[in-house]
Amino acid sequence: MTEEKTWANISRFQTYLFNSGDNFKSYEMLGSHKVKIDGVDGWRFAVWAPKAVSVRVVGDFNDWNGYDKMLERIETSGVWYGFFTDIEEGMLYKYAIEAENGETYYKADPYAVKSELRPGTASVTKDISNNYKWGDKAWISARSKNSTLTEPMNIYEIHIGSWKIHDDGSFYTYRELADELVPYVKKMGYTHIELMPITEYPFDGSWGYQVTGFFSATTRYGESEDLKYLIDKCHKNHIGIIMDWVPAHFPRDAHGLRMFDGTPVYEYADPRLGEHKDWGTMVFDYSKSEVISFLISSAYFWAEQYHIDGIRVDAVSSMLYRDYSRNDGEWVPNEYGGNGNLEAVDFLKKLNKIMGTEFPNFMMVAEESTAWPLVTAPPENDGLGFNYKWNMGWMNDTLRYMGMDPYFRKDNHSLLTFMMMYAYSENYILPLSHDEVVHGKGSMLNKMFGEYDEKFAAYRTLLGYYMTMPGKKMLFMGGEFGQMLEWRYDDQLEWNVLEIDKHKRLHQYVKDLNHFYMENKALWELDTSWDGFRWVNEADSENSVLSYIRRGRHAADNVVVVANFTPVERPIYKIGVPLAGEYEVVFHSSAVKYGGNKRITKKVYKTKNMQFSDMMYTIEVAIDGNSVMFLKKKPADKAAASKKKTTTSKTAKKTTDKTESATAKKAAVKKTTATKTAAKKTSTRTNKSAK
The missing domain is CATH 2.60.40.1180 (Golgi alpha-mannosidase II)
Structure with a gap:
């Protein structure tokens, strides 16, 4: 048997799986890696650029020229590779890709595990394979044995950059956040933290939803080992971590995935399929096997390397429909003439099956706002295979109702009750998310009808109702103490309002409500029945x-x-x-x-x-x-004991009353007799004296 051919330790089998859409750990093959080849240490670079004429690695190690770092093509795979011994960890680099049109495109590494701090756009060489010693073995073992469907789930959604900031305006690091956020979340009675995207992104104002680094933890808040410390500390305190993930689209930034080798590599070539014009972003081409390997590998990477417990897949609706946010003539029907994106459906089924198989009880959550059926049904039953779906209908109906003058609510009662018509059609999470407290929608407290004092009573009622309806729970940061202003990504929460009595008491209410939910099985153990x-x-x-x-x-x-x-x-x-x-x-x-x-x-x-x-x-x-x-x-x-106690108390009271009455009667008789005797003696003395 002949030995399999390899290219700097990249095997033909790895490239075969990648090209067929089945390499779910393609990050081990592509990107920059510290490796040993024939006993020599160095760094291997590999990138998928199928239509490139040439590819070279440029960086601060060669004055961004790179003619000394030319890559070679691996047969027909579309993958280019190179091995260099003069590269060190922490160096900046990009790929200079010569296209068929004669242009050269300078691109960040799609598989980089570290990115330059914005506004820089380069990738950074880093070895993260063994840069942290985990201490959460017991948590991971327990997670694999227990489904969250029959457990309490109360999620605290946060944006790391605006939960708290330092007085000088700088961000909290992952480690600083761990030391302050984790005790807070535990004290407040939340079971999970959901992180808005921490995959690298260039523009703060996108909140992380326009991703350029699908394998790279944003350096805004520190190093990868610091993020691992945060997640590890959560697990040691029995708190799960859910991460927002965006496989629906990517930005047009020059250093990103768009026109990666001068042609549409990651996006659909037809702009009617490949662009979200209202978002200014590109749509992944789910018909390409290599794109499937890329996306599933990204999800797999975060579960394996960072031990996250779940992924909330952003904008699933935009993936499912070819006509999503498009007018007539701006979209292309599928092969059957319908508006479903069949290859995106196949991708989601495959993604969810892989993640559920490889990481037992790993949570896959869909942000899906339509009536697409069987979102949380298994793929083998023609479902998409998610574990949970955000109940956007419940959220919209409920917040609309709570904003009404109570006088008109009797005519809109169904806004609260309609949910139970479909509550068990999917496994739901009830989201009061960041999307509802931005763009002029007002803070959660300010959505309530009425004057200042009335809003607090109404908000407490909403939260009590929300915590006792079927479905897991999710509240965006600031909602737990009644933030007055809308959320602002570039400023911290209004922690100062906790100095105001009403907000302080509301904070206590949410804490006690959360713990009541945790302690009462009826609120969660039959959530799906x-x-x-x-x-x-x-x-x-x-x-x-x-x-x-x-x-x-x-x-x-x-x-x-x-x-x-x-x-x-x-x-x-x-x-x-x-x-x-x-x-x-x-x-x-x-x-x-x-x-x-x-x-x-x-x-x-x-x-x-x-x-x-x-x-x-x-x-x-x-x-x-x-x-x-x-x-x-x-x-x-308990009731009998209470009744007995009451009866005993009444009997004792009656006995006491009788005793007190008898004693009083004897005393009265004695007093009367004594009075009569004294009067008689006095009368006798008076008579004697008179005589």
Whole structure:
């Protein structure tokens, strides 16, 4: 058997897999790597430029000339490679690609693992293979055994550059963030952090969504080992990391992927397919096998090298439809005449299957805003294979409702109830994301109808409702304490508002609400089944009140929710419950410590043998205006103990009363006798004296 041919340790099999769309670790072949060839140390460079006439490596090591660093083509693979011994770690470089049209294009390395700090656009040689010693083995092992579908998931979405900044305006580094963000998130009761894109991008104002470095952690916040430290520390504190990832499009920057070798390499050649004109970006050509290898390798890289726990795939809708954000005549139908992008669908199915197989219980999340079916169904069942989908419909309906004058809400009650018509058609995350607090939409608190004080009560009600509806949770930073201004990517959150009492109390409310969610299984363990939810009364549009039960596997875990979306107090409000007994208020948004008025203080309600809808028992609760409260049935032994205590107390009181009465009566008789005796003696003395 002949030995397989290699080119500076790149094998023919690797290039074959790459060209066929099946090299999911193509970052081991392409890019710059510190390697040993025939016992000699050096750096190997490899790049895919199929139509290039020549390729050379230019950098600060050769005055950006590069004629001493010419690359060779690997047969018909389209891959160019070279091995050089005079390169060191930390050097800047690009590829000078001579095109068929005679032009030379200076391109950053698509597979670079480090990029120059903007505004620089070069790639940087760096070996990240063993630059950090991980301490999260127990976390990764546990993750592989436990599906998040039956676990609590409460995500805190952040933009690293604006969570907090230093007084001099500089960013927090990954390490600084780890030491401050992780304790905060843990204390607040979140289970996961979602990072807005940290793959390298040139323009701050894109928030990271116009990516030029799909394998490169942005150097804005430090080195790759610092990012690993952040993720490792999250895992050691039982916090998962989800990363935003953008395989839908890429920017037109000259150093980026567009026209990489003078021809459309990564993008569709037809501009009707290859451009998002309203975004000013290019669309990946999902029909090319090498593009599939590139994109899946990027996702694989972040899971393998950085131990992330999930990926939120941005702008999935734009990938699924050929006519997305396009007018008639600006798009090309698929081979069947439809508007679906069939090759993008195949890519997503393949991506999700690979990630789920290689990294058990790794989360793939779709930001998908249409009614495309089976987004979270397995590929073998004709689904796309995601684990979760953002519920954009719920978000839009709910925020529209909360912005209305409560007087008109009774005519729009379905905005809150319609969700349950489709709540279990997919595995959903309920997102209150960064997209809802920018571009003139107002902060989350300011979306609430009413004056300043009213907004807080309404916002607490919204959050209580949101945390108890089916689906995992996600809140953008600042929403936990009621940021007043819209989010600004170039400034930190309004942490100073925590000096104001109402914001401080709201912050406490969110913290306690998060922990209540974590501690009550009924709110998450049956999130994907109708067994986990039961309406009590969804039809009270007249009062704008919703009541429902979140159910766990055990009835003792069930939580009854009553949410009043008007400022009208209702001292007597009937709701049905399935079991007789005593129901205790275990959480109330109107508590004084949360900024409420606590006008209604009753804590325990006893059932009446009165049928309510399909439930055999009724309780009459008192509900505050603009409020949400949670009740749980007291255990029988607890209720009995409470009743016994009450009875004993009453008996003791009666006994005490009788004893006190008898004692008082004896004392009174004794006092009367003594008085009579004294009076008689006095009378006798008086008579004697008179005589």
